[in-house]
Amino acid sequence: MEQDARARYDGRRLLRNDVYELVLERILSGELQPGQRLRDADLTSWLGVSRTPVREAVSRLTAVGLMSTSPNRYTEVAVLDEAEVADAVVVLRLLWPAVLASFPGASSLEREVELTLLARRVERGDVDPAHGLHRALSVVVDTLPNRVLAEAVRAADLRVVRYLLLEPAARAVLQPARVVALIRALGAETPPEAGAGRADELGVDLLTELEGVLSARRSAAR
Numbered sequence: 001m002e003q004d005a006r007a008r009y010d011g012r013r014l015l016r017n018d019v020y021e022l023v024l025e026r027i028l029s030g031e032l033q034p035g036q037r038l039r040d041a042d043l044t045s046w047l048g049v050s051r052t053p054v055r056e057a058v059s060r061l062t063a064v065g066l067m068s069t070s071p072n073r074y075t076e077v078a079v080l081d082e083a084e085v086a087d088a089v090v091v092l093r094l095l096w097p098a099v100l101a102s103f104p105g106a107s108s109l110e111r112e113v114e115l116t117l118l119a120r121r122v123e124r125g126d127v128d129p130a131h132g133l134h135r136a137l138s139v140v141v142d143t144l145p146n147r148v149l150a151e152a153v154r155a156a157d158l159r160v161v162r163y164l165l166l167e168p169a170a171r172a173v174l175q176p177a178r179v180v181a182l183i184r185a186l187g188a189e190t191p192p193e194a195g196a197g198r199a200d201e202l203g204v205d206l207l208t209e210l211e212g213v214l215s216a217r218r219s220a221a222r
Helices: 002-008 016-029 040-047 051-063 082-102 109-124 129-141 147-166 168-173 176-187 199-221
Strands: 067-070 074-077
Touching: 016 040, 016 051, 016 147, 040 051, 051 067, 082 129, 082 147, 082 199, 109 129, 109 176, 129 147, 129 176, 147 168, 168 199, 176 199
Parallel strands: none
Antiparallel strands: 067 074
16 A cells, blocks of 8 residues: 555655545545544555654544544544435535535636546546546535635535445436536536526435435434
8 A cells, every 4th residue: 555655646755735635535445444443653654754744634534524533542534424424415405506606607718628528537437426526526616715615515525425435325326427417517618597407406406316315224224
C-alpha cells in the first residue's frame, strides 16, 4: 500500500491535501473498512509523512463523518450507519435547490468540458456511477460562493457516496443512464425546460428514490 501511494505521486513529498485524498480514497473503496482501527504510526509509515498531515487528514475526515476518534484511545473508520446516511440524503435533497440556485448561471468552458468528459466516461463504464455522481457534485460545490453551504453539501455527499459504493443493495438507483443525464444537465449552458431533463428535477428524483430505498431497508430490519 505504501508503494502504491508513493507511485501515484511520482515519489514526491506528499502535501497535506494529498494525504487527505489518499486516505479518503481508501475509505470510499472499502480498503479501509468501516470500524477498522487505525494508528498514526501505520498511516505515517504508509504515506511516508510526519504525523501533522496525518492528524489534519483525520480531523477533516472526522468532520465529514467518515472517521471517529477518542483522544488517546483510538481512531477508526466510521461504521456504516444507515440512519445517518438517510439523514444525509435528506440534507442533500433539501439543499439541492439552494445549490443550483447558487451555481453560477453561465457555464464556464472548463467546467462544461469537465462535466461532458465525465458523462462520457460514466456512459462508457470507465467511471463507476457513484464516483461520477460524487465528482459532478464536487465540480458544482467548488464553484459555490456560499462556503457554509458548500461544506454542508460535501459532508452529506461523502456519507452518501460511501454508502452507495459499499452497499450493493442501494446501487439500484444509480443506473448509468440516469447519472449521465444528471451530469449533462449540470454541464448545460442553459437549463432545459421543466420535464426535459432539468438538473433540479433529476437530482431530487434520484435522492428521493434513494431515501425510499433506505427507508425500506430500515423497516425490513426492524
